[in-house]
Amino acid sequence: MATIMAPCPKCGKDELLAVYAYECGVKHVECNGCWYLGPGEGSIRQAIKSHNERCAADHLAQHDATNGE
């Protein structure tokens, strides 16, 4: 699979990332180092894509100190 995953937005590592599929059919990119959980999607490819997009958004959000959920 040629899709490249962005490094974990929490711990910055990429060797601990993996895609897990749940019984309901949802796939998530997860980090085995810090338990980061990526967006749930219906396909592995889309899960990685959403994960990458979230990482890009988080990177931008780091400049905004008021960012909080």
Ligand SMILES: [Zn+2]
């Ligand atoms: Zn991590």
